[in-house]
Each structure stands twice: as structure tokens, then as C-alpha cells.
Amino acid sequence: MPSVMLCRVEEVACGTALRVEPEGLPPLAVFNLDGEFFVMDDTCSHGEASLCDGEIEDGQIDCPWHHARFCIRTGKALTFPAVVPQKTYAVSVEAGEVRIEL
Amino acid sequence: MRAGFRIELASGEAFTCAPGDTVLGAGLRHGLGLAYECNAGACGSCKLELLAGTVHEVYPDAPGLRPKEREKGKRLACQCVPLEDLRIKMRTGADYVPAIPPSRRTARLVARRAVTHDLMELTFETDDAARFLPGQYALLHLAAPIATRAYSMSNVPGAAGEGRWQFIVRRVPGGLVSARLCDEFTPGATLELDAPYGIAHYRAGVMRPIVCVAGGSGLAPMLAIVRELAARAEAPPAFLFYGGRSARDVPDLAAEIGAADPARTAISAVVSMPGLASEEHPLTLPAGLVHEHLARSLPGAFAAYEYYLAGPPPMIEACVRMLVADHGVPPTQIHFDRFF
Numbered sequence: 526m527p528s529v530m531l532c533r534v535e536e537v538a539c540g541t542a543l544r545v546e547p548e549g550l551p552p553l554a555v556f557n558l559d560g561e562f563f564v565m566d567d568t569c570s571h572g573e574a575s576l577c578d579g580e581i582e583d584g585q586i587d588c589p590w591h592h593a594r595f596c597i598r599t600g601k602a603l604t605f606p607a608v609v610p611q612k613t614y615a616v617s618v619e620a621g622e623v624r625i626e627l
Numbered sequence: 628m629r630a631g632f633r634i635e636l637a638s639g640e641a642f643t644c645a646p647g648d649t650v651l652g653a654g655l656r657h658g659l660g661l662a663y664e665c666n667a668g669a670c671g672s673c674k675l676e677l678l679a680g681t682v683h684e685v686y687p688d689a690p691g692l693r694p695k696e697r698e699k700g701k702r703l704a705c706q707c708v709p710l711e712d713l714r715i716k717m718r719t720g721a722d723y724v725p726a727i728p729p730s731r732r733t734a735r736l737v738a739r740r741a742v743t744h745d746l747m748e749l750t751f752e753t754d755d756a757a758r759f760l761p762g763q764y765a766l767l768h769l770a771a772p773i774a775t776r777a778y779s780m781s782n783v784p785g786a787a788g789e790g791r792w793q794f795i796v797r798r799v800p801g802g803l804v805s806a807r808l809c810d811e812f813t814p815g816a817t818l819e820l821d822a823p824y825g826i827a828h829y830r831a832g833v834m835r836p837i838v839c840v841a842g843g844s845g846l847a848p849m850l851a852i853v854r855e856l857a858a859r860a861e862a863p864p865a866f867l868f869y870g871g872r873s874a875r876d877v878p879d880l881a882a883e884i885g886a887a888d889p890a891r892t893a894i895s896a897v898v899s900m901p902g903l904a905s906e907e908h909p910l911t912l913p914a915g916l917v918h919e920h921l922a923r924s925l926p927g928a929f930a931a932y933e934y935y936l937a938g939p940p941p942m943i944e945a946c947v948r949m950l951v952a953d954h955g956v957p958p959t960q961i962h963f964d965r966f967f
């Protein structure tokens with residue numbers, strides 16, 4: 526199974542998100558929740574906004590445009606106007622690199 | 628006194644904002660596709676980043692903006708009145724480019740008609756032609772005391788270019804503005820009418836059959852759409868679903884459409900609180916929520932239709948959830964402006 530390197534762990538501080546644009550994939554959001562890393566599609570399932578520009582609170586990301594909230598761990602759409610979940614990816618951390626499995 | 632302020636977007640476009648106008652209103656009047664929805668500070672769609680200059684905020688506590696966003700210099704374009712030249716960063720899109728740029732004029736009330744016990748149709752006239760797309764809304768500015776409310780037009784623009792604008796106002800218990808409009812506004816009274824606004828307008832080029840879902844005063848823009856269809860020689864068939872609390876909340880929909888071809892629109896209504904039935908208003912309609920009724924009764928694949936929605940936020944949310952999440956309808960086929 527191919528694995529794609531997204532960034533180094535020190536590039537994403539605790540409680541923040543980093544937008545990465547790997548070749549052949551849609552823009553991705555890398556989240557650091559208390560040292561644990563999660564990755565989902567960065568473009569909100571409702572509109573065109575980049576979720577990395579939103580606020581992170583209680584393990585949820587609040588979209589900066591219409592304030593739809595998603596669970597960072599599962600991608601579940603928690604509040605309107607989003608009704609479709611964000612696609613999430615299986616993440617691994619090896620030798621200080623955040624990687625996803627495709 | 629200056630004729631206005633210069634507003635420059637980070638993308639390079641610029642426009643003039645007349646004294647007292649909002650950044651959003653001025654940009655749309657200039658023909659720019661500034662992103663927006665409710666025009667009332669609630670939806671957050673018209674968020675901008677203030678890069679330079681100062682503004683007066685009409686509604687500083689608007690719920691469409693989080694305190695953290697305010698700290699970062701974000702503002703709502705629909706609530707910002709410039710105090711000097713501005714530089715802003717704001718979303719734009721082809722969907723928001725106004726087909727008819729909004730403009731302001733004085734409107735005179737010429738008629739009032741009760742639609743139900745708490746819905747009132749108000750007819751205004753203006754000196755200029757009423758130009759708007761079915762499904763769009765107007766901002767009604769009342770003077771002394773100053774108040775602004777958004778109401779959708781329920782009529783279709785007349786072919787003869789007459790300045791006729793009809794609205795359906797629900798008398799909200801304790802609502803100061805709706806009470807003024809329904810009770811104190813008598814023929815001859817005037818207000819400022821700023822229109823047209825809204826992106827949930829009828830798409831004339833789409834030939835899919837049409838589903839209109841309305842609740843409460845959301846009836847007005849849906850009536851405009853089915854009235855438009857009835858006036859067209861070639862138009863797809865339409866379904867009008869209406870949800871009320873009880874039978875007395877449901878207007879005579881067939882009479883309201885007044886269609887030349889009534890067979891084109893299939894009408895159905897449901898009541899959400901059947902317990903409210905009385906001797907005067909017996910339970911003659913099916914009980915249930917309008918999105919559940921739609922899910923049970925719409926024939927064929929749901930993705931084959933174009934949807935227009937207007938009504939209370941929980942109704943809109945339930946409909947969109949059911950259509951998109953449960954039935955895979957592409958969100959681009961569902962049109963609504965989020966009001967609160």
C-alpha cells in the first residue's frame with residue numbers, strides 16, 4: 526500500500542492545523558490534537574473554504590466560512606450547513622514524518 | 628461632503644460606496660459577485676478581512692461573526708458602513724454576480740390582504756419597474772424608529788414594467804417590525820425598498836422538474852417561482868410542498884397560485900401539530916413534517932429534481948440533510964438562502 530509523506534511533526538504545533546498539497550491528491554489538512562495527528566480533506570464538504578483557516582476546539586474544526594463543524598478524528602459533519610462528512614485518512618508517524626496510507 | 632468612499636479588494640477590483648451604504652450593498656450595486664446570503668448578519672457568508680480603513684458596524688453583535696474572528700480583523704460586509712476608504716479581502720464568485728444589481732427607491736403601500744390568520748400580503752408600488760428574479764428578496768427599511776427586515780417577493784415582475792412588489796409578512800408574536808408592517812402600515816405609507824437580493828432564485832435554464840418546499844412566510848418566494856412557471860409556455864412540472872403547524876396556518880394554495888395552468892403544479896400540505904385542530908379548523912390535512920412527507924410522496928429518483936426551499940431554519944436543515952445525505956442529491960440542485 527503506498528504511503529505519502531505530508532510534513533514533519535514539528536511543522537504542526539499542538540492544537541493547530543497545516544494545509545498540505547501533495548501531488549495527485551486534493552489539498553489536505555493535518556491536525557495535531559495533543560500530539561496525535563489526524564488528516565482529512567482540507568476543502569469543506571459544503572463550500573469552498575479551507576478548513577485549516579478555521580478554529581479548533583474540543584477536537585472539532587469550525588469552518589471559517591459558514592461555521593459548519595466537523596469531528597477531526599472521524600470527519601463526521603456535526604452541524605449545518607455541512608451534511609456530508611469530510612474524507613479522512615489513515616495516519617502514521619515514522620521517523621518524525623507524518624504520513625498517510627492510501 | 629464626499630460622494631462616497633473607495634473600497635478596494637485585495638484582488639484588485641474597486642468600487643465606490645455611497646455615504647451610509649454597506650460594503651456588501653455597494654459592491655453588489657457595482658455588479659461585483661461578493662459572497663453573501665442573508666444580508667442580516669446571521670449567516671457569515673459575507674465575511675471580509677479589513678486590511679485598511681475603519682467602518683461603522685450596524686449590528687456589532689451579529690451572530691454570523693465569532694469573537695475570535697473579530698479579533699483577527701474579520702467583519703461582515705452586510706453590517707459594515709465605511710467611515711473612510713477601505714482595503715478588504717473578501718470571497719467573490721460567479722454565483723453571486725447579480726443578474727439585476729440591487730438599487731434603492733421609495734415604495735408606497737397600496738393594498739393589504741390576509742392570507743391566513745397571521746400571514747398578511749402587502750402590495751407596494753414604486754415609480755420604477757419592479758425588476759427581480761422569482762425567489763429573490765428585498766430589504767425593507769422602515770423609518771422612525773429605524774428598522775430593516777428582509778422579505779421575499781411573492782409576485783412575478785410584470786411584463787408591462789409596472790412597479791409592483793408583493794410580500795407576505797408573518798405577524799410574529801412580540802415582533803415589533805412585523806406588527807408595524809401588519810397593523811400600522813396602511814395604504815399610502817412609504818418605506819425604502821432595496822432590491823433585489825438573494826442567490827436562491829429560479830433557474831430558468833434548468834429543465835428538471837421542480838420541487839418547492841415552504842414553511843411559514845417562506846411561502847412568498849416559492850409562490851413567486853410557481854407563479855413564474857404558470858406564466859411560462861414551456862416549463863417543467865412542479866411540486867409545491869407546504870408545512871404549517873395546524874390547518875389554519877395553511878393558505879388556500881391553489882387560489883394563491885392562481886395558475887393559468889393549475890395542473891402543472893402538484894400541491895400538498897401537511898401540519899406538524901395536529902393536536903391544534905379545532906371545530907373551526909378540523910384536521911383535514913395529513914400530519915407530519917414537510918421533509919418526511921416529501922420523502923414519502925415524491926415520485927422517482929430524488930436526484931432528478933431541482934429544489935427550492937424557504938422557511939424556518941430547522942425545516943431547511945431537515946430537507947437538505949434528507950436530500951443530500953440520505954438520497955445523494957447534488958447540493959448544486961438545491962437552492963435556499965439561510966435566514967434565521
